[in-house]
Amino acid sequence: MGEPSNNQDALEARIPPSCPASISQILTQAWHHDLASLKPLLDVPGRASVQEPTTGETPLHAAIRSCGAAAAATGATTTDLEAAKSVLEELFFNGAIWNDVDSNNETPGCVAVRLGQSELYDMCVGAGVRAELLFGLLEGYEELESMDEDDEEDEEIVDITADAAAGDGEEVPDLVVETNSEGHSTEKQPKKEEAKEAEEEETEILESNPDRAFVAPSAAEAQASQVDSAEYLRSNLTYSAGKLTDESANGVMMAWETSIMRASVDTLLPPEQQPEGRKVLNIGFGMGIIDGMFAVTKPARHHIIEAHPDVLAHIATSPDCPFGPAWENSAPQGQGEGAFKVHAGRWQDVVPKLLEAGETYDAIYFDTFGEDYAQLRMFFTEYVPGLLKEEGRFGFFNGLGADRQICYDVYTKVVEMHLSDAGMDVAWQEMNVDMQGLQEEGKGEWEGIKRRYWTLNSECPFLLLSCSNPIAHC
Ligand SMILES: C[S@@+](CC[C@H](N)C(=O)[O-])C[C@H]1O[C@@H](n2cnc3c(N)ncnc32)[C@H](O)[C@@H]1O
Known part of the structure; x- marks a missing residue:
């Protein structure tokens, strides 16, 4: 003993x-x-x-x-x-x-x-x-x-x-x-x-x-238990410096996640593989951080799905947001109608229509808010195989249970098994998250934020999967 x-x-x-x-x-x-x-x-x-x-x-x-x-x-x-x-x-x-x-x-x-x-x-x-x-x-x-x-x-x-x-x-x-x-x-x-x-x-x-x-x-409900999806979609949102919050002060998206978005884009569309001209789908606009990075890769088609009315209003009217009507009209010639498009609505309603229209993508990223793991699982099991092109890649923000190491480790394994069940090969990468300013509840980046939803102080596992052809990461 x-x-x-x-x-x-x-x-x-x-x-x-x-x-x-x-x-x-x-x-x-x-x-x-x-x-x-x-x-x-x-x-x-x-x-x-x-x-x-x-x-x-x-x-x-x-x-x-x-x-x-x-x-x-x-x-x-x-x-x-x-x-x-x-x-x-x-x-x-x-x-x-x-x-x-x-x-x-x-x-x-x-x-x-x-x-x-x-x-x-x-x-x-x-x-x-x-x-x-x-x-x-x-x-x-x-x-x-x-x-x-x-x-x-x-x-x-x-x-x-x-x-x-x-x-x-x-x-x-x-x-x-x-x-x-x-x-x-x-x-x-x-x-x-x-x-x-x-x-x-x-x-x-x-x-x-x-x-x-x-x-x-x-682990599964660590985030979703705090926020109900329908309630969130009814709640008023506020954009302020470096963050998007709901009316209960939950952090919907925060600027500190930029490094994770950067690594996600680089894995989905590796710079060394000349990503220009690819077809991209992003689910959940938030602060538009990842969409800004996708836009820099000069995609041929770039679709965004966003459900929240305040986010949609921000996209359509804010002078700070480059994804308004002018962006939709700026798609390269010859890519067909709606090559650059913000699809308004819940992905659960929009995605079946995209499938019906025969849309397929080289890169798909999934990062919503207030939804439980069952929704993510449904997305990658039922929709990703139909939406992803031959050599396409799929990724998502891996925040499952990220406020407690053991929950994160449990869910990393669970999600890997479910992805395998969905026919994907899975491999992991890790990245360091800079925890400066993220150490203490209510302080630094968390000032004014109700819940410190990320406490893992170093490694964020990255997932590489391939769905007989694609590779994806979270
Ligand atoms: C965490 S933010 C996304 C952040 C984004 N990755 C970025 O780089 O800024 C989540 C977004 O998903 C949206 N969302 C939540 N549920 C949704 C749903 N069912 N369908 C589509 N969008 C949804 C939220 O309104 C919010 O804008």
């Missing part, structure tokens, strides 16, 4: 004497990596995710925290680490939630990263990826309205305790699944009576822990 990295990480601070005995017992065994004593305690669904009522400590937090800091010579041995890994494995197997936060607003993965426990961190990322993929599948699940009696006999109840992906602290409801021909299902399925018993025992635990005050952040 390593030394705690500071007093706040000490056992007495995390599992205080006021902790109900049933929770304290589980947390203490997890802390000491006593797998043999812990295992039987986890028989009841939900127990792998109990939380200390005041500190929010979960068994995962305890098992990681007790390892202490990896970098310092703390006395932690390889045996300790192996024991910790076995405990984490057992906890995840029993439905431990990867992204519950404690009273310090740290998930177990955040604790691992702070302590430099990279192997334990990787296990948290792996669990996060599995939970988010599962959540993605559940979202698409629809219960059939009727089924025959035989089917009904085959039903079993699955208790999915990993509400992790929901991100709102609510339990994912029981799910009815069909068993396969051998009577097994791919999920762990307690029988109905066992489930009932389990529920009663769990209620006991939860009653001693009445308010789950620590709400799990979801």
Whole structure:
């Protein structure tokens, strides 16, 4: 067992004497990596995710925290680490939630990263990826309205305790699944009576822990949970020096992202490949930073899709914006009608029309605001393959979960898998984001901005994908 990295990480601070005995017992065994004593305690669904009522400590937090800091010579041995890994494995197997936060607003993965426990961190990322993929599948699940009696006999109840992906602290409801021909299902399925018993025992635990005050952040919804798309599109926007904000002071677009836009354009249309005369589609105008860069490459066709009325008014009337009617009329000769065009409306409504019109592009960039990951996924799964030319490239602003390292890492992997499912080959690049002025909430670049939506202090992974032909990046 390593030394705690500071007093706040000490056992007495995390599992205080006021902790109900049933929770304290589980947390203490997890802390000491006593797998043999812990295992039987986890028989009841939900127990792998109990939380200390005041500190929010979960068994995962305890098992990681007790390892202490990896970098310092703390006395932690390889045996300790192996024991910790076995405990984490057992906890995840029993439905431990990867992204519950404690009273310090740290998930177990955040604790691992702070302590430099990279192997334990990787296990948290792996669990996060599995939970988010599962959540993605559940979202698409629809219960059939009727089924025959035989089917009904085959039903079993699955208790999915990993509400992790929901991100709102609510339990994912029981799910009815069909068993396969051998009577097994791919999920762990307690029988109905066992489930009932389990529920009663769990209620006991939860009653001693009445308010789950620590709400799990979801990588998928990290941005979207803050902003609702319809509400955003109704909200008044303000353009001011270096930023575009909505009426709740959310940063819609900020000038510090210019380096990311620059790298995006250079990857979509590499300067060494003479990008002149290409066909470009950008979804989400914002401050027009990326469109300005696309324009410099002298495209033959340049389409922009923008939904917000205030942004559209800015484009049409602001003397500072070069993408008004004069720009639309300045397209090179011989490129057909609407070669340079701002399409007003939500991409969900505009893109099907572009497909119908047979438009295809060499470069597509996607960067909207207030939409959840499901929308991005729908775009690259259902539309990109039809819109992209043979050697075309697709990219998007990779801000998924960018206010928390583990959420970012989980979503980087999830998105990669979904892109592969959509038939794209994926490779990653990384770039440095200059964090000067981005370090502190409400200060520097964040002054007057409600939420610091980017906290990653160095590397921004870049994605290179190819959809049997195209390459894209985010
Ligand atoms: C982050 S900004 C884009 C910034 C842009 N990349 C730049 O370089 O300035 C997002 C933009 O997407 C727009 N938007 C949001 N939802 C949209 C949707 N469903 N369809 C089209 N545009 C949308 C917003 O109004 C906003 O202008």
